[in-house]
Amino acid sequence: MQKNLPHICPSCSSTLMVKSLVCDQCETEVSGKFGLPLLASLTQQEQDFIIDFVKCSGSLKVMAQNLGLSYPTVRNLLDDVITKVTDNQKNQAKFVK
Amino acid sequence: MKKWLFNPFIYVAGSRALLIGWVVMIVTAVIGYYSNTHFTSIGVKTGIAAPLAYCLIEQFVAWGCTVLLFYPAGRIFSTSAIRVVDVAGTMALARWPMIFCAVMGFAMPVYSPSQSVDELIKSITGTTIALSMLVLVFAIWMITLMVNAFMLSCNLKGSKAVISFIVSLLLAEILSSFILHHIHNYFI
Numbered sequence: 001m002q003k004n005l006p007h008i009c010p011s012c013s014s015t016l017m018v019k020s021l022v023c024d025q026c027e028t029e030v031s032g033k034f035g036l037p038l039l040a041s042l043t044q045q046e047q048d049f050i051i052d053f054v055k056c057s058g059s060l061k062v063m064a065q066n067l068g069l070s071y072p073t074v075r076n077l078l079d080d081v082i083t084k085v086t087d088n089q090k091n092q093a094k095f096v097k
Numbered sequence: 098m099k100k101w102l103f104n105p106f107i108y109v110a111g112s113r114a115l116l117i118g119w120v121v122m123i124v125t126a127v128i129g130y131y132s133n134t135h136f137t138s139i140g141v142k143t144g145i146a147a148p149l150a151y152c153l154i155e156q157f158v159a160w161g162c163t164v165l166l167f168y169p170a171g172r173i174f175s176t177s178a179i180r181v182v183d184v185a186g187t188m189a190l191a192r193w194p195m196i197f198c199a200v201m202g203f204a205m206p207v208y209s210p211s212q213s214v215d216e217l218i219k220s221i222t223g224t225t226i227a228l229s230m231l232v233l234v235f236a237i238w239m240i241t242l243m244v245n246a247f248m249l250s251c252n253l254k255g256s257k258a259v260i261s262f263i264v265s266l267l268l269a270e271i272l273s274s275f276i277l278h279h280i281h282n283y284f285i
Binding site for chain 1: 106109176177180187
């Protein structure tokens with residue numbers, strides 16, 4: 001079963017932070033307060049889209065062919081991801097301040 | 098199936114949609130020539146005879162006016178890098194339900210300038226009214242396709258999309274009617 005990394009608090013809907021990281025081999029634990037990477041705040045579908053985009057060397061035409069979708073459909077999906085990433089970046093910047 | 102009927106542009110757009118749309122428009126013009134059916138951007142007129150050249154020009158004027166109005170609207174209101182070929186292609190493909198209207202024109206009465214108003218009213222039967230309603234359904238289907246074509250090709254959503262679509266469509270209809278009126282006078 002693939003577990004999705006939660007990034008939104010189920011109680012108050014704020015962005016979650018990483019409190020501890022653990023080494024799977026020696027079980028060393030690092031504690032602190034770390035922000036999640038920007039891409040981790042995207043849904044699995046959006047992350048897959050970005051991976052596909054990189055694999056297609058950033059060509060929307062090739063990506064549209066591979067996905068069996070039209071060019072404007074793929075471009076609109078990319079624009080939605082860009083909007084979400086930009087918003088998340090702004091939110092993270094606010095949080096850091 | 099529902100997506101293919103109301104939003105095929107998810108799968109087909111750009112030059113491919115443009116080519117299919119142009120073929121459909123030419124076929125509609127030829128059927129319309131034999132069935133005496135004529136088109137503006139969203140309007141349908143039946144029972145008026147006109148030369149084939151006029152029927153062909155009519156299709157391209159009707160489509161061209163929508164592209165001429167929707168593309169600038171998209172450029173103004175959208176933040177995406179929209180392409181003219183996507184707007185032109187999806188708008189051409191959106192006209193495909195008009196084929197059915199052209200076919201239905203065969204069952205409509207033909208009007209002649211010498212006909213009196215009484216004769217004209219007498220020629221309107223129950224079948225004519227029923228077919229007119231059916232033409233309206235196909236026109237609504239085409240407008241639905243045009244809405245989806247505009248929203249997808251220009252990446253517009255919400256009230257911005259609705260308002261810019263309505264304004265552009267009304268202007269396109271006025272412009273195409275004006276141009277076609279003058280072309281009609283030239284031909285006939």
